Amino acid sequence: MRFVLLFLFIFAACDRETPDPPQATSPPTSTAAQIFATGRALQARGLFSQAEQAYRQVLQQAPDNPQYHYYLGVVLHAQSRFAEAQTQFEKALELKPDYAGPRIALGKMFYDVHGKVEEARQLLTEALKLAPNAVEASYILGVIHQREGQLQEAREIFAAIATADSTHLQARLQLGQVDLKLGNYQEAERQLRQVAHLSPHEPTAFLGIGQALLRMGRAAEGQRALERARVLDEQNTQLKPHQDALRQHPNQPQTHSNLAALYSRFGRLKLAVEHYRQSILIDSTYGLGYQGLGTLLQRRGKDDLAAHYYLEALSHDSTLAESHNNLGLILHKQGQLEKALKQYERAVRFSPSTGFYYSNLGNVFLEMDQLDQAQAAVERAIEIDAKLYSAHILLGDIHARRGEFARAIALWENIPSGGAASESLKAKIAEARRQLSAQEHAPR
Template identity: 25%
Template sequence: MLAQESYAQQASSGSEAATAKPRKLSRKERKELARRATLESAKQQAQPLSEKDREISESFFVDGVKYLLLEDYNKALERLLKAYALNPSNAAINYKIAETNLLSGNYKDATNFANAAVKLDPKNAYYYLLLAQIYTNQKQFDQATKVYTSLIQDVPNSGYYLFNLADLYMAQGKLNEALATFDQAEKQFGPIDEVSFKKQQIYLKQNNLDKALKEGETLISTNPEEIRYVIAQAELYASNNRLPDAIRVAQQALKQDPDNPQARMILADVYRQQGNTPESEKQIKQAFESPALDIDDKVRILVDYIRQLPNPKLEQTALDLAAITTRMHPKEAKAYAVAGDIQTITEHKKDARDTYLKAIHLDNSKFQLWQQVVLIDAELSQTDSLLRHSERALELFPNQASLWFYNGVAHLLNKQPAKGVKSLEYGRKLATDNPELLAQFNTQLGDAYHELKDNAKSDAAYEAALAFDANNAQALNNYSYFLSIRGEKLEKAKEMAAKLVKQYPDNDTYLDTYAWVLYKQKDYTGARQSLERALKTSKDATIFEHYGDVLYQLGDQEKALAQWQRAKAIGGASPFVDRKIKEKKLYE
């Protein structure tokens, strides 16, 4: 009756409550309201409650419940305490005051009023439940346990709350008490699946594997059609190293459902532990072939493989599983994405790029996929693809500095230094919070400005790159080489090239750069020594041509001619090589 009145009252007073902002009562306000309620209660207890006072009390109660529903605990408590002052022996009023105090965080008053509600109406289960909740919120688990015990004993048909009591025991770590309570519940209600699972958890915490397994067998026998219980039992055997039993129960599951992927996953893991790799791979592949194995489960398994790669023993299996995944889920971008990652790690770069592009076709919103594509384009030195893919990616992600970097590199490789500078300069502005990437931009800009013959900007870019990393090999090599070509700052160039050679004594490119700096300084003997070291491993036409130039300067024209001819035969020498050969003279 009171609930119905509260909704009626709410309809007439809703606008007032909607405009009021909920405010938590101060401690002083709560104390004063409680004091007034006590005084009013004392007056009312001295005389019977009149019909008028009963109506007023009910009106305050309905109003209080309305504000409680609106979460205005200040007004709710004010109305409810007025109702209490008129009718303190009303259990419902005590209950609602307790609930309001609980919700507003006043556990002390909540406890007192909830206890009063239980005493006034000891057959109402909801009053016990509120009191138990109040104790639980205060972590007074013993008190909460006593409340549930009283509820079960004193309130008819309340055996269902044995489950709450058992859960409370579990939360306290009182496992034996929890087991006893679950047993009591099963005697009253019969076998219950959820109870068996919880009893299994308790037995496992108690290291009582046999009883845990027995509960599992009970679940299977009482639910023979439920394959999930068979699977759970197989997992329990497997996780406790009872491998033959795990195989037996998993095979039992497959007899019920031959395509069950979970059973095959268990078998795959058990066979792997036993060292039976062929059977393990067979089972996991069959599991992946099952439409019942969710795409997200497959992705999680493949990610686990990725964490173990590179590993020659696992690579082919990972690739096969990735291929099955894309075949079974051809419209899932995540299937192609994870397959591309596996192909990348296993050095199947071209296949990986094609796979990433399939993922992008299905979902082009993932920046990481575009990044992988342009990285592979760069690694494969496929300039046209790098330019095309970086430009497509920039349409979607114009604020990604790395995409501008690769776009700029693509233009440089495509012999378009002006376009390269434009992209690199734009990207450099976006990379100010990434010093390492910024250094890469500066290194590439050094090369780009050199091609544009803007030596000042080229030098400044290299200096900026080396300021971040004094051992930046590309910057050291190109900067020193370009200085040698220009015949400028040769001592600085020699210092940088020598530093590189010291770090990489067998790198033919760096040895050639160092030799050419020495050549420009007219140290032909030193240049010859450096080039002869480079030629032990190099087949580069430029190095052979340089070696010919050095030999010519040292007066050995015949040997110089032989080196020029060799450089021409390899291909890629300077435009002067034909004239050198024809006239047997050095031209620079």
């Protein structure tokens, strides 16, 4: 996991570095500047081959501009075309010997790709002499020290970065990991908890916290932290393709909505809200964005506001079954059964393969004492999803309402037990047995 983290940091540093524009031999034309800006925008979206074409085009107009060669090298490196990238970085240095950026890029590449430790250190040290505030050069030099076993030197670098910039989480993360290797378990825990506080979805921080706690004999806490790291790692793996899609298509509302839906599923609600909102800022008629915001509000118990968003969603797309169903739930809760019924009916019409929509429909029919319709809807729910145990319970309720207590008991007793619902079910069964007994002993 540490290697992956290093690679991501290296790439991000190359991508975001904007060294002072060097003096070109001949000033670039406005057209060249526009093409270069296009390349930078494509690079930021992860469209490296397209960015490469833009940089090659601008170099045809300004072949002696070292900055253009540098950025061409960056996107070639991102495509794992390391020899070509090296050529461009070296050309940039030939044109401008005091250019720190290419030295940093070459230092990273020499170490990661070729394993040339001393050459990498020399290049990074030279870059720091030219640009003393180049934090990425210091950081990568620290990582090299760390991975080569020079832990005290690495710790000094990471501590200096973290002290100068408390928001530099990667340096603080590495500082915690170095302390862990040095046996400074309490200090490692302290540093890594700061990372986890500021970046609560970073699995590496929780992994380190878990390891530190285990080594201090706090086994239960350590195991919980390790489990948290495992869950976050799995979540981040699922999120990555959606994050990549967003990076490449930042102006498509669907990419924001898809990512928001996963964030919501994983409980990252602030991020979910941010991306649902962005989807409707991009397209004010995008129904799924309003639906997503409604779902988040409903989960927080803000039913009136949620209903507003569902109605807005449906005004743009009347086929959104989830909005119909959720609006039905709100109306059902308010006792507006006829209105709830209409929404549930629309939900099953637009999504006829979703079992719990039929179950909700059956539930409102039951409350309206329309038992035949209730039974038909609930049996359809079970046909779609045999493990929808709430529908089995509801079917038992329908039998009980008819006085068919033996059938209700038989259904309920076949439902797997567990959780708080189990106590409620036991109470239903006990009451049904009492009613059945009363039936059997009633005068005929």
